[in-house]
Amino acid sequence: MMCPRLLMLIALVAILVAGADDEAGPAAGEQHQQVQPTVAERIEGRTFPSVFQAWNPADNLKSEDKLVTVARHDLLFHSPRFFGLKWDGDHEGLAEGFRPETIAPARQMRQKLLRHNSNMIFLAELRYRDAYRSFLPQDHRWWKRDGQGKLVMGWEEGGYIQLDFHQPEYRRHLALQAQAIMQTGVFDGIMIDWWSDDEDRLKLVKAIRESIGDKALILANANDRQTPQTAPFINGYFMECYRSKTAADWQRIADTLRWAEVHLRQPRINCVETWFHQSRDDLSLMRATTALTLVFSNGYCLFSDPNPLPTPDHLHNWYRFWDKRLGKPVRAFVSRGDGSFEREFENGVVIYNPMGNPAVTISFPQPWTNVAANRMGNRFVIDPADGDIFLKPRQR
Numbered sequence: 001m002m003c004p005r006l007l008m009l010i011a012l013v014a015i016l017v018a019g020a021d022d023e024a025g026p027a028a029g030e031q032h033q034q035v036q037p038t039v040a041e042r043i044e045g046r047t048f049p050s051v052f053q054a055w056n057p058a059d060n061l062k063s064e065d066k067l068v069t070v071a072r073h074d075l076l077f078h079s080p081r082f083f084g085l086k087w088d089g090d091h092e093g094l095a096e097g098f099r100p101e102t103i104a105p106a107r108q109m110r111q112k113l114l115r116h117n118s119n120m121i122f123l124a125e126l127r128y129r130d131a132y133r134s135f136l137p138q139d140h141r142w143w144k145r146d147g148q149g150k151l152v153m154g155w156e157e158g159g160y161i162q163l164d165f166h167q168p169e170y171r172r173h174l175a176l177q178a179q180a181i182m183q184t185g186v187f188d189g190i191m192i193d194w195w196s197d198d199e200d201r202l203k204l205v206k207a208i209r210e211s212i213g214d215k216a217l218i219l220a221n222a223n224d225r226q227t228p229q230t231a232p233f234i235n236g237y238f239m240e241c242y243r244s245k246t247a248a249d250w251q252r253i254a255d256t257l258r259w260a261e262v263h264l265r266q267p268r269i270n271c272v273e274t275w276f277h278q279s280r281d282d283l284s285l286m287r288a289t290t291a292l293t294l295v296f297s298n299g300y301c302l303f304s305d306p307n308p309l310p311t312p313d314h315l316h317n318w319y320r321f322w323d324k325r326l327g328k329p330v331r332a333f334v335s336r337g338d339g340s341f342e343r344e345f346e347n348g349v350v351i352y353n354p355m356g357n358p359a360v361t362i363s364f365p366q367p368w369t370n371v372a373a374n375r376m377g378n379r380f381v382i383d384p385a386d387g388d389i390f391l392k393p394r395q396r
């Protein structure tokens with residue numbers, strides 16, 4: 001027979017082991033998830049610059065762990081398949097939920113990314129406008145057809161076929177799919193592509209908003225257009241700015257971004273992407289995109305490959321210019337009076353000089369460091385269609 005003290009010791013060890021098991025088990029994971037920052041707190045908690053990933057990754061950091069590279073981005077949108085989720089049934093377009101065995105691993109992937117970047121936002125693309133041929137049965141009524149009954153092509157590059165979201169039945173089904181996405185616990189919201197204002201898209205976004213609630217995010221790809229009708233239901237634009245070769249293009253991008261920062265619902269997650277003109281080494285365009293986004297918004301930026309390339313869309317480099325140095329914004333932008341724009345952050349200032357404006361000279365009373373060249377000095381020149389980040393002394 002064991003002595004009372006030994007029994008007490010064994011019991012204490014058992015309690016401690018059980019507690020450790022609980023911390024490693026699903027219940028603790030759920031508890032940990034509950035105490036994580038909210039969506040709004042993660043958006044607000046970021047420091048800048050802030051970069052997003054549109055489907056495909058930064059592919060120039062070959063030796064870095066892929067999840068670490070993904071987590072350099074503060075916002076990611078992708079197909080649910082990226083997280084290993086699988087829709088139930090043989091056709092994704094007909095599914096109303098996910099295979100249960102795929103949900104826990106997807107949640108674990110989310111947690112791994114959050115451990116690398118606690119402010120990341122995760123959005124799932126909801127396909128509503130076009131899809132690959134096996135998305136629905138070949139003769140299904142939700143495929144869009146022309147007057148002769150032929151299928152209407154959608155995304156030509158991918159061979160996708162248009163979906164008939166004008167049908168109320170299909171919009172109701174899409175709302176159910178959006179709800180299923182949110183119920184996985186993996187995502188903070190929904191991304192919808194090919195967006196503009198029309199009656200049926202308004203009905204669709206209303207149905208999605210009703211199904212996922214007020215707190216979930218909706219990001220819509222409006223390119224460089226404004227959508228006043230659907231704005232009250234959307235938290236941000238994915239501004240896939242395929243036009244960026246003229247001063248008018250850059251002015252339109254800036255105007256739409258500034259409009260979206262005022263008129264879309266909060267919390268806002270505007271995402272601005274431009275494409276290179278000659279190569280990924282168009283560094284002035286990368287800096288201009290970054291500076292425009294920093295000056296006119298609290299949003300996210302991306303500089304990537306043009307879609308017409310035969311490689312997957314939105315592949316990009318990770319640039320040293322994007323490493324977080326600025327801290328948080330401390331005030332709104334101001335016009336400098338020379339055609340350029342400036343915004344102050346905790347650790348420095350950002351200057352954006354639009355295309356079509358002359359080169360501008362930036363002067364400081366004491367030596368500051370510009371991130372573009374990593375040079376310390378009192379006087380700098382920024383060319384048109386360019387921008388730069390200037391760090392206060394000892395903020396390098």
